[in-house]
Amino acid sequence: MNTGTLQRNRQAAGNVPAPHRYEQLAELIVDTIDNGTLAPGERLPSVRAVSEQHGISISTVLQAYRLLEDRGVLVARPQSGFYVAATQGGTLALPSASRLRSKASTVSISGAVAALLEHASNPALVPLGCAVPDAALLRSHRLDLALARAARQHGDRHNVYGTPRGDPRLRREISRRAMRIGHALSPDDVVITNGCTEAFTLALSAVARPGDTIAVESPTYFGFLHTLEVLGLKVLELPTDPVEGIHIEAFARLLDAGPVAACLLSSSFSNPLGVSMPDARKRELLALLARHGVPLIEDDVYGDIHFARERPTPFIALDGGANTLYCSSFSKSLAPGYRVGWIAPGKYAQQVVDRKLAFSLCSPVLPQVALADFLASGAYDAHMRRLRRLLEENLRHLTRAIEASFPAETRVSRPAGGFALWVELPRGFDSRALFDAALELGICFAPGDVFSASRRFRNCLRLSAGWRWSERIEEGVRRLGQLAGRQHRS
Ligand SMILES: Cc1ncc(COP(=O)(O)O)c(C=O)c1O
Structure with missing residues (x-):
């Protein structure tokens, strides 16, 4: 193991x-x-x-x-x-490390991403494709009340343009929580965004110009690839190990070979591999990036969904924010529909605020006020304790169901947080064909090729466990495994 x-x-x-x-x-x-x-x-x-x-x-x-x-x-x-740990399977090996691709490439993924998102949000399909917990699991009565109260008591006060940096109370609550990730932030260091997506989009546009190259782990979150495509940026896909994270020595060689404008990582329980790099490797990576003057854009959107006692240390806590733009949101932990995220952009603050003004002027005020009240009430911690237990349990069920029904050669990740598994089938397996066949049976998952600009990982798939485990889901995984087995043998 x-x-x-x-x-x-x-x-x-x-x-x-x-x-x-x-x-x-x-x-x-x-x-x-x-x-x-x-x-x-x-x-x-x-x-x-x-x-x-x-x-x-x-x-x-x-x-x-x-x-x-x-x-x-x-x-x-x-x-x-x-x-x-309950999530360890033990009968299936871990996915293999991805291989080096030494050239940066342009990205053309938007069609595939749009099609996947449409299927993933179809409630008629067994929901293994969606990287967000079910609203029923996330639901917090106290957050509902906070929103209702904010609208009822001060609806007119909040129906205004907010400041581009965002609600001061929410920024204060976020900076207070930053102490728990081991990094001191002041409210002035934080800019509220429309989800983490706007946060990393602002970060990318602050540090890079069209045509520049951005280094990413591989496989990587398809939302990153989509944004890189829209911003006209190229992508350099770094070899990545399912336990150790990106291969630093290979990255060092690539940095010597050509310019890279930024490195963009999903830093805790990455999407889709589920990796959190060990702290020593994180420090090595920070040192390498600092030597080459390359900023790190850290997306820590899954960091609070940790099954171990402590959350992983984010990069920003290890470099004191010297070279890191930290992005996160409440989308995976509490309220994806509120679209509230944030960025701590460090020395790029002015560029980020300028872009926030240009792209969206400000974020909606009411959800920010409700979230500030909710955080101040102390309810977030209890909510997260409950959610972590549920999601860990879900991943355990999903791991077992995969072990029971997928071909014996299947490899699967063992993340210590988040709620998705990366499943690797033998080379030559076609997860696109499996995707089409699964849709016919009313099952949705994310095929591997959307996690790569060079459309690698066709033999892989990402399965999400954000829904409360049920017979319907168990049966969906079983049928998927049978389909995969049939395809593998033919
Ligand atoms: C790594 C990562 N970052 C960001 C997002 C999107 O975050 P938000 O909904 O806050 O924009 C996702 C959603 O899947 C994700 O996996």
Whole structure:
């Protein structure tokens, strides 16, 4: 399972000395999970018990547990201990790392994206194609009340043009929450946007000009590709590992070979691979980008949907915002229909505010006021605790259903957050043909080729688990797996 990752880490480091004691212990735990002695969802022995049993210090055991927690192998439950993460399948391998493509290319994806989004929003289809949780899972009565109250009490006050930077109270609440991601922001550092989509669009247009090249992980979120196409930007698809993230050494070689205007990453539980780069790799990437003067546009829209105790550290917290434009929104966690996102653009603030004025003048005021009230009430944390549990459970069901019905050679991601899985079938498999056949059966998913400008990953698909698990969904996955099996054998 994750043993490979630990070994790969060491190989990547070259001739390094023998592993630390905590790494050895982590490897032992992974082996114990691999051989089935510890099952998904099972509790690990207490830190004290392991410390006594192995004659090592408590802090060494904790270090090993935390390492595995960061890797999504274990989950810490407050006041209860460490558990084997429920989402690990174990019977299917992880997807392969994507390969190097050394040339930047223009993007032409808008038709495919529009067609997919139309199917993905069709309620008649089994919803495995939509990268947003169902409104029924997201629904918060307190947010509904906050919106109703804002409209009832001060409807006329809020029916105005807001400032281009956005509602000051909402910016204050967002900057308060930034402390939890390990980065100090002031309300003046934040610009409210229409979803994360406007945030990364503003960021791209602030740092790049038409014809410039933007480096992205590969596979990458098709919304990034669509925006790059519309802005006339080229894309450089970086080789990406499903656990370690983008291949930094390969990126370094590409940066030596030609100019790159920015790097655009979905940084926590990336869409679609589900990767969160380990902090050490993030630091390496930041150092590389800083050396080449390339800004990083970080999209952290899934960061709050973490199954481990802590959320992944965003890049902005590691470089203090020196070279990072941070983008996020409430779309995946609370209210996609409110269209409220934000950007912390750092030194590009003026360019971003100019563009915000030019593109949309300001964001709608009422949803911002309601969200500010909701955040100030403290209700967001309880809401997120509930949502994380539900989505983790959904991913566990989806993983099991894939294991039970897809061909044995199928590979599948094991994200420690978010709500989508990246599924890889053997080379030569055609997920477009599967997509057409699945639509006929009333099932929608996202075919792999929309996640690449060069239309790679035709043998892959992304399945989302944002809906409450049901017989209908289970049956949809089963039929999809059977279809895939038939196509694979023919
Ligand atoms: C990585 C990523 N960023 C942004 C978005 C869209 O965010 P928003 O609805 O806030 O514009 C999505 C939606 O799928 C996404 O996957």
